[in-house]
Amino acid sequence: MSARYDLKGRTAVVTGAAGGLGRGIARAFIEAGASVELWDANEAALAEAAAELGPSTATRQVDITQAAAVDEAADATFAAHGRIDILVNNAGVLGEVKPVWETSPENFQRVLQVNLFGAYLVTRAIVGRMRQQDARASTVTPHPLRGHVVNIASIQGKEGMALAAAYSASKAGLIALTKSVAKETARDGIIVTAITPAAAETAMAKEISAARRADILGRIPMGRFVEVEEVARMVLWLSSDECSFSTGGIFDLSGGRATY
Secondary structure, eight states, X not given: OOOOSOOTTOEEEEETTTSHHHHHHHHHHHHTTXXXXXXXXXXXXXXXXXXXXXXXXXXXXXXXXXXXXXXXXHHHHHHHHSOOOEEEEOOOOOOOOSOGGGSOHHHHHHHHIIIIIHHHHHHHXXXXXXXXXXXXXXXXXXXXXXXXXXXXXXXXXXXXXXXXXXXXXXXHHHHHHHXXXXXXXXXXTEEEEEEEEOOBSSTTGGGSOHHHHHHHHHTOTTSXXXXXXXXXXXXXXXXXXXXXXXXXOEXXXXXXXXXO
């Protein structure tokens, strides 16, 4: 991917960065000139991602469902870089593919803990500190900016999906969290947005059965899954100074599955 945005001197944090989507987003940032902190709970996968992405990355093993661990990681990241300009809440788990009456309460809770509560904890820790850092002058907009937050939600958060109550509910909650935080930071020079992609060819997509995959694919008018690079390109724009007045926006990336 060629860099179309200049993110030189910026520091980005990407959660769930050891997975395919997280790596793709991190790669786009690096190609645009940013330094990237890779946060993930999987230490071995983090090391692999860092080796693949090169010297513009640093890694932190973080369980984002633990408030103390998140606060500690946020403090360490700010201490290491001086500021955080971009946060991408990408970490997520799929959970059981079952009707709600067959689901495990523990599994349902786990999905909400990672996908929604974890995003809340990371947002709370980083945005709270981001508000205190100096705003940057921009060559693109006359309005100084302190940072950008991009949440990776899902088309399922907009319309729900059978056999995915926990995942759909967690992503709907993430959309609402996006809108709430955007309103709270609207005058702080912090832009908060979310994207709602259809399924991508990542490890999460490989967890589902062939029948489930065919069902999801059949709902996408374009007839294909979204490419990781397509997600990364949208995140790149939403993290740049070109995105300066879209706070609270929820951006469709579903191949026509939903356009609202």
